[in-house]
Amino acid sequence: MTMITVWGRANSSNVQAVMWAIGELGLAYERHDVGHRHGGNDTAEFLAMNPNGTVPVVRDADGEPLWESAAILRYLAWRYGEPPFWPAELAARSHIDKWAEWAKLNIAGGFTAPIFWRVVRTPAKERDEAAIAAALASLGRKLDIAEVQLRNHAFLAGHDFTLADIQFGHILHRYFDIEIERPSHPAIESYYDRLAERPAYREHVMISYEDLKVG
Numbered sequence: 001m002t003m004i005t006v007w008g009r010a011n012s013s014n015v016q017a018v019m020w021a022i023g024e025l026g027l028a029y030e031r032h033d034v035g036h037r038h039g040g041n042d043t044a045e046f047l048a049m050n051p052n053g054t055v056p057v058v059r060d061a062d063g064e065p066l067w068e069s070a071a072i073l074r075y076l077a078w079r080y081g082e083p084p085f086w087p088a089e090l091a092a093r094s095h096i097d098k099w100a101e102w103a104k105l106n107i108a109g110g111f112t113a114p115i116f117w118r119v120v121r122t123p124a125k126e127r128d129e130a131a132i133a134a135a136l137a138s139l140g141r142k143l144d145i146a147e148v149q150l151r152n153h154a155f156l157a158g159h160d161f162t163l164a165d166i167q168f169g170h171i172l173h174r175y176f177d178i179e180i181e182r183p184s185h186p187a188i189e190s191y192y193d194r195l196a197e198r199p200a201y202r203e204h205v206m207i208s209y210e211d212l213k214v215g
């Protein structure tokens with residue numbers, strides 16, 4: 001079996017998405033702790049792999065280093081995924097890709113910096129509560145869309161677990177775990193409970209972010 005090498009600390013949300021996919025696909029891997037307190041992402045060697053100095057970076061045994069977690073997820077899906085996780089047929093694949101892209105831009109983008117960083121990675125006395133409330137309202141409107149979808153489907157893109165669930169679901173552990181006011185989304189809550197039954201989700205996503213806390 002090929003060995004995938006991952007550079008990136010386990011508590012990075014983008015690394016978690018990639019690791020969860022690797023776990024779901026049953027791939028052999030080795031992961032190096034890089035970034036945040038671990039450092040190692042400003043060395044010439046690392047920057048030669050990823051000039052952005054960000055994690056994750058992934059290299060397959062026979063490939064070049066890849067960065068951008070969405071591109072990495074598509075690579076893994078193309079190479080190792082099977083239908084229904086990543087169907088061969090273009091229309092079915094594009095449907096999943098649409099939801100995956102939507103989740104990356106709107107849910108991960110609307111949560112990580114505007115909410116998670118402001119709540120968890122900012123000392124209490126410096127927190128901008130008005131900005132957090134506005135970001136929560138904005139995220140809530142996007143979650144309403146997922147709520148409607150999940151009322152009628154077990155998973156984000158339909159009745160099967162797909163790449164779109166990785167992009168959407170990897171954010172939900174932190175969303176449900178941190179101290180914020182959450183609007184009621186019963187379908188998303190039961191979806192999250194179902195994700196929490198998946199071993200790869202528990203192993204790679206439902207892990208401590210204590211190390212990221214400030215104050």
Ligand SMILES: N[C@@H](CCC(=O)N[C@@H](CS)C(=O)NCC(=O)O)C(=O)O
Pocket residue numbers: 012013014015034035036037041053054055056067068069070
């Ligand atoms: N768009 C990039 C963002 C990568 C990114 O910003 N990664 C963060 C961690 S989630 C990072 O490298 N932060 C610096 C660090 O950990 O030292 C992706 O999706 O991979």
